Amino acid sequence: MDVKDYRKRYEADLAAHAASTAASLRPPGVAAAAAVVDATQQRLMEIKRVPSDRADLSKKIQALLATLGNEKEPTVVRLAALKALGAATFLGENFAPYHADYLNTLRQIARPGTDPQLCEAALGVLAAEKDPDTQKLLQRGLQDAKFALVPPAKALQLLSYDDHANISELALSLFNQTDDLGVKEAALRVLATDAKSQDLFAKLLEDKSQPVSLRTLSATGLNFLNPQRFADVARTIVMDDSESEDIRDSSLGALASAPDNRALQDDSGFHDRVKELGADNSLKDLSVAARRMIAKP
Amino acid sequence: MREFDGATPTAEIVAYVDHLRTLRDSGGDLVDLLPEQSPIYHGRAAGAAERLRGYILASFERTGLPDSAIAFVIEELEGGHNPYVIAAAAKAARGATTLPAQIVPLLLDAIERIRQSDDVVYFECAAPSGNAAQPATALMELFRTLAWLGPRASIALPSLKAMLECHPPAFSDAVRAEIENAVSALSRPSAAPSCCADEAMPARSVPSPQAPIEHIELQDQNGVVFKFDDFFAGRPSLLTFFYTRCINPNKCSLTITKLARVGRRADAGGLRGRINIAAVTYDPEFDLPRRLYLYGTNRGLVFDDRTRLLRTTGPFEPFRQCFDLGVGYGSTTVNQHRLDTLVLNGLGRPVASFARVQWREDDVLDALKSALTAGAA
Numbered sequence: 227m228d229v230k231d232y233r234k235r236y237e238a239d240l241a242a243h244a245a246s247t248a249a250s251l252r253p254p255g256v257a258a259a260a261a262v263v264d265a266t267q268q269r270l271m272e273i274k275r276v277p278s279d280r281a282d283l284s285k286k287i288q289a290l291l292a293t294l295g296n297e298k299e300p301t302v303v304r305l306a307a308l309k310a311l312g313a314a315t316f317l318g319e320n321f322a323p324y325h326a327d328y329l330n331t332l333r334q335i336a337r338p339g340t341d342p343q344l345c346e347a348a349l350g351v352l353a354a355e356k357d358p359d360t361q362k363l364l365q366r367g368l369q370d371a372k373f374a375l376v377p378p379a380k381a382l383q384l385l386s387y388d389d390h391a392n393i394s395e396l397a398l399s400l401f402n403q404t405d406d407l408g409v410k411e412a413a414l415r416v417l418a419t420d421a422k423s424q425d426l427f428a429k430l431l432e433d434k435s436q437p438v439s440l441r442t443l444s445a446t447g448l449n450f451l452n453p454q455r456f457a458d459v460a461r462t463i464v465m466d467d468s469e470s471e472d473i474r475d476s477s478l479g480a481l482a483s484a485p486d487n488r489a490l491q492d493d494s495g496f497h498d499r500v501k502e503l504g505a506d507n508s509l510k511d512l513s514v515a516a517r518r519m520i521a522k523p
Numbered sequence: 524m525r526e527f528d529g530a531t532p533t534a535e536i537v538a539y540v541d542h543l544r545t546l547r548d549s550g551g552d553l554v555d556l557l558p559e560q561s562p563i564y565h566g567r568a569a570g571a572a573e574r575l576r577g578y579i580l581a582s583f584e585r586t587g588l589p590d591s592a593i594a595f596v597i598e599e600l601e602g603g604h605n606p607y608v609i610a611a612a613a614k615a616a617r618g619a620t621t622l623p624a625q626i627v628p629l630l631l632d633a634i635e636r637i638r639q640s641d642d643v644v645y646f647e648c649a650a651p652s653g654n655a656a657q658p659a660t661a662l663m664e665l666f667r668t669l670a671w672l673g674p675r676a677s678i679a680l681p682s683l684k685a686m687l688e689c690h691p692p693a694f695s696d697a698v699r700a701e702i703e704n705a706v707s708a709l710s711r712p713s714a715a716p717s718c719c720a721d722e723a724m725p726a727r728s729v730p731s732p733q734a735p736i737e738h739i740e741l742q743d744q745n746g747v748v749f750k751f752d753d754f755f756a757g758r759p760s761l762l763t764f765f766y767t768r769c770i771n772p773n774k775c776s777l778t779i780t781k782l783a784r785v786g787r788r789a790d791a792g793g794l795r796g797r798i799n800i801a802a803v804t805y806d807p808e809f810d811l812p813r814r815l816y817l818y819g820t821n822r823g824l825v826f827d828d829r830t831r832l833l834r835t836t837g838p839f840e841p842f843r844q845c846f847d848l849g850v851g852y853g854s855t856t857v858n859q860h861r862l863d864t865l866v867l868n869g870l871g872r873p874v875a876s877f878a879r880v881q882w883r884e885d886d887v888l889d890a891l892k893s894a895l896t897a898g899a900a
Contacts, residue, residue: 280691318639326641326660356770358570383659389768390569392853420855421808453813485813 247429266300273306286316287324295331308347336360346376353384355493361391368396374379382412394420418447424455431459438472447484449480475511482519529566533575536563544582550589553582557595559851559859569858577611581646588618598879600629602773606637606661610644613668615719628677666701674713729876730847739841743831744816747852755871759894761785761887763864764848766806766857767818783823785884786830798891800830805850805857807834866890871897
């Protein structure tokens with residue numbers, strides 16, 4: 227079958243399926259609401275339609291940009307347009323003529339008053355582009371909640387896309403002030419790019435009273451910033467039977483994957499203990515990690 | 524000049540720059556704000572520092588471009604990757620009375636480099652206003668500079684015409700309008716030569732060491748620790764600077780790739796063992812030996828006793844001061860840096876310097892050979 231015919235048939239099938247789904251969701255007797263649902267479904271189908279050639283692609287991208295920037299369109303339609311434009315950015319040269327318009331449209335959306343879901347999606351794209359104005363907006367929201375466009379954990383995640391964004395001090399301050407575990411986790415992910423965070427990571431990793439997620443993130447952060455220092459702390463943790471098995475397992479796994487763990491391989495006390503752990507059938511993942519470590523040449 | 528630092532609100536610096544834009548002969552004051560190590564950038568995020576620097580650079584369109592600022596313009600057009608700063612450099616060029624002959628090819632290179640990352644740019648206030656009508660983009664500013672050059676940029680005509688003939692169009696309608704405008708400006712008959720003033724870039728003076736460096740402790744990609752003089756004294760050295768988190772592929776990544784090529788050419792030319800080839804990271808806290816090893820290996824660098832990537836075991840600042848390096852820092856890592864490459868003599872003192880613009884491998888090898896000859900004499 228010809229590709230174009232196949233595409234047409236596939237699109238017709240999709241349209242029929244969407245129409246029947248919309249009909250099944252339709253509250254009886256509410257014709258106006260049904261019409262809106264139908265119109266939205268049609269718009270979504272149109273957005274998902276694959277352009278037939280390069281000229282059609284050009285028209286399609288321009289239409290998507292107009293839809294994305296149109297405040298009168300339903301949020302679900304604008305989100306679909308944003309998703310389609312995100313896919314189109316992978317077209318490289320073919321998308322190049324629209325890149326500036328795309329970013330400009332996103333900046334119009336990433337502001338107070340926009341639907342939160344759409345605003346967050348736009349901020350996500352701009353943050354990935356390391357846009358300084360977007361970084362400023364996100365930081366302002368973290369410093370003063372009344373300016374926040376997204377929740378703090380999300381803002382930290384978006385800011386962490388750029389390790390030149392200078393947010394480690396802000397992340398540390400949030401980490402110390404908040405009781406929200408999600409925000410603390412996001413802050414630690416940011417701090418993993420700052421060599422000055424080593425002491426904090428070592429302290430959290432050694433502190434058995436900390437939540438496992440924070441200790442695991444600290445292990446990852448310390449291993450990234452200073453593998454040698456991580457190895458020293460991790461050795462103690464692996465040897466400590468009173469430690470949580472999760473933390474011991476993660477630490478041993480990281481040690482086993484280290485590019486140079488000869489110092490530990492030559493450490494007979496550590497080596498003997500790892501052998502014992504590998505032979506201990508009452509342990510699950512920790513035993514597996516121990517056997518992997520022993521098997522390493 | 525007024526005293527600013529990294530804690531000064533951007534708006535205050537912008538207001539000062541706006542004031543300078545209204546004054547005659549304020550170009551010198553603006554140039555003083557450009558070096559990467561200037562206190563006004565200290566502690567700022569890389570994006571914010573670049574935005575501020577671009578804003579200052581764009582001011583030369585109005586105040587006139589002093590000779591001392593030309594290298595900053597060339598640097599951005601040659602290797603910049605931020606559309607905002609590249610557009611600022613293009614605007615600054617329009618304030619020049621004479622420009623080096625390579626300006627036209629550099630403008631064309633910059634167009635090609637940011638063709639897929641074009642963005643709206645504002646130079647009338649640092650914070651973009653969303654209400655401005657028909658904002659210019661970085662590409663539009665580059666084509667406007669070609670149009671401003673007029674017939675002096677006529678060598679760009681075939682390239683511009685090819686850009687217009689692309690199907691489907693490779694540029695937006697607004698950018699195409701600027702290309703058409705440039706084509707017509709370049710096509711005007713003129714008695715002027717078909718290039719700009721054929722001026723070479725002013726050579727950078729060789730920095731005199733500002734502080735003692737011989738006892739600074741260094742560590743190489745294998746973790747071996749030694750003093751500066753233990754490695755650099757006794758033979759000429761090629762010394763350059765980089766950091767592994769650099770986000771501009773035309774800077775650090777390219778520098779180490781070129782370093783590897785120079786190493787191979789030096790070996791082929793019989794210089795093995797007679798010279799050192801080294802690069803020191805700007806970011807020693809993050810760039811631990813393993814990272815240095817992988818960064819060099821991935822760029823073709825073949826390590827040996829005389830070819831190493833290095834980090835200071837303590838702060839980098841004494842190194843920066845000693846060689847007057849153009850690097851500034853945010854709170855986590857580097858926020859801006861220029862290209863800095865030196866040839867040192869057998870005493871570890873600079874005898875040649877290649878700063879800001881890309882160095883040519885032939886020039887560096889020639890300088891190394893001269894240092895060898897001078898040392899033998």
